[in-house]
Amino acid sequence: MVITSIGTRGHQLLPLFIALVLALTIGAGKAKAQITDSLEVSIPFQFHAGNTKLPAGEYRIHVLDDSDLRVMEISSADGSTSALFQVEQTEAGSTPAKSELIFNKYGNRYFLAKLFEEGTASGSQVPESRYEKAVSQEGVGAQEHVAAHRGNQHGK
Numbered sequence: 271m272v273i274t275s276i277g278t279r280g281h282q283l284l285p286l287f288i289a290l291v292l293a294l295t296i297g298a299g300k301a302k303a304q305i306t307d308s309l310e311v312s313i314p315f316q317f318h319a320g321n322t323k324l325p326a327g328e329y330r331i332h333v334l335d336d337s338d339l340r341v342m343e344i345s346s347a348d349g350s351t352s353a354l355f356q357v358e359q360t361e362a363g364s365t366p367a368k369s370e371l372i373f374n375k376y377g378n379r380y381f382l383a384k385l386f387e388e389g390t391a392s393g394s395q396v397p398e399s400r401y402e403k404a405v406s407q408e409g410v411g412a413q414e415h416v417a418a419h420r421g422n423q424h425g426k
Contacts, residue, residue, distance in 0.1 A: 305357075305385050305394045306339070308332035308421035309369055310347075315414075317373060317380035319344050320355030321399050327351075330421055331371075331385065342385075342394065355382070360395035362386055369418040376405045380414060387420065 309331045316325055328347035333339055334354065345352035372384040381402045386393035398406070 305331075305342075305387050305390075306333060307387060309371070309385065309387070309418040310421040311371055311416055311418035313371070313416055315378075315380050317382060318399065318402065319353050319382045320396060321401070322353035322355070324351060324353060331418075332421070339394075344382075355396055357385070357394035357396055360384055360393050362391045362393060365389060365391045366393075369420060371416045371418055373414040373416065374402065374406070375412045375414050376402075376409060379405055381405075383413070385418075 310329070311331065312328050313324075314326050316323065318324070324344065324346075329344050330347065331342055331344045334341040334343050340356060340358070341354055342357050343352060343354050366386045366388055369388045370386055371382060372386075373380040374383045375381075381399070382396050384393055384395050
């Protein structure tokens with residue numbers, strides 16, 4: 271009798287397992303459309319990338335190898351500053367004509383929000399940190415767009 275209930279439970283879980291595998295396969299295909307090249311950018315203001323506060327300057331941004339396109343690294347041109355931050359896929363309203371970073375702005379505080387490569391509507395979005403959520407409660411926000419250009423392929 272116990273064997274029968276285990277067998278029945280296994281048959282009930284099989285469709286769920288198949289649906290999970292399909293969802294992961296479809297999700298992996300979509301993730302490939304995110305930013306894959308490195309971007310080089312001059313950011314004229316102090317800003318936050320994930321949980322890290324960074325000074326104005328020249329930066330290079332790329333996807334971390336073996337991160338499944340979910341973790342990016344931003345590093346200063348001179349290599350003195352770097353940070354890791356998580357990203358998820360997002361879509362632009364229209365295909366951007368140039369590579370760009372989009373920052374959420376609250377007063378004089380800037381938070382990296384989205385990254386897009388020229389000619390590709392799929393990009394990367396940075397989830398809001400706790401600090402950004404708290405700051406966004408204080409007042410009305412705006413967005414700041416900063417042009418970027420492609421660096422060496424695959425962050426090398």
